[in-house]
Amino acid sequence: MxxxxxxxxxxxxxxxxxxxxxxxxxxxxxxxxxxxxxxxxxxxxxxxxxxxxxxxxxxxxxxxxxxxxxxxxxxxxxxxxxxxxAGMKKVSISIAMTLPKILPKLLSPFLNQYPHVHFRQIMEPPSILKRKLEDGEIDLCISPVPFGSPAIEWKPLFTDDIYLIVPTDHYLAGRKSIHISEIKNESFILMNTGFSIRDLVDKLFNEAGFTPEIIMEVNDPETIIGMIRRGKGVTFISKRDWQYVSHLIPEKIRINDPNWHQMIGLSWSTKKDLSIEAYHFKQYVIEFFEKT
Known part of the structure; x- marks a missing residue:
């Protein structure tokens, strides 16, 4: 035949x-x-x-x-x-992630191998990311939220500790670690409700048994860093994110209480067929975080 x-x-x-x-x-x-x-x-x-x-x-x-x-x-x-x-046509990969500062380090080696790939980054609260993943609008998502949907698969990548960061002239500056009860009277600047680190912090505050005084809520992490540098409040940041702003905010303090960490994972829709490039990128992401 x-x-x-x-x-x-x-x-x-x-x-x-x-x-x-x-x-x-x-x-x-x-x-x-x-x-x-x-x-x-x-x-x-x-x-x-x-x-x-x-x-x-x-x-x-x-x-x-x-x-x-x-x-x-x-x-x-x-x-x-x-x-x-073979590069005869540009291919787009849409990726959502809560660790945008790692993108250059993450994407550069992959783009060297697949120069025809075009990446589109998406930043939204988890509730919107869940819907977009289920609808196939996003290829891959790197976040601490497993979403809990049968239409979304989630693979853990790494555990990221949560630290307190304070202004350089703060009375806690220089401390290596604290218990959460020591900062119950502090003034906090936090991401808006709906963002993963804010949802985690709210949960952990509730477990600690007190309601924090929040003086400012924003959507932009850069705004928070700017306010902390000017001595206006304190906030929380993941260890991996802090690495990219340590030259701006050197005072990182570990929280000794349990559960002050988050598991970061990779999500994708079980209903959408990934392009061959998106599939290779998914495997690349898993290997990348296994090595770092």
Missing amino acids: EFLQLKYFQTAARYEHITKAAEELRIAQPSLSKTIARLEEDLGVQLFDRQGRNIQLNACGRAFLEHVNRAFMELDNGIKKVKDL
């Missing part, structure tokens, strides 16, 4: 007419008839009922056509993916 036989059969089945099929294929009618006859001989069954040049798919022909069409569709998809991988 040859590729050409299947292509001729598919065309003849679409027209159910030898002359019209031969015209599209630009071959002589006898050649088309002989090719289909050889295919039927190889299969050991008749695929068409014939009356002159008019042909009609029979039950065997209809069943075989379903598989032929599926095979050609898979072949077309394979050709497309190979062309994309």
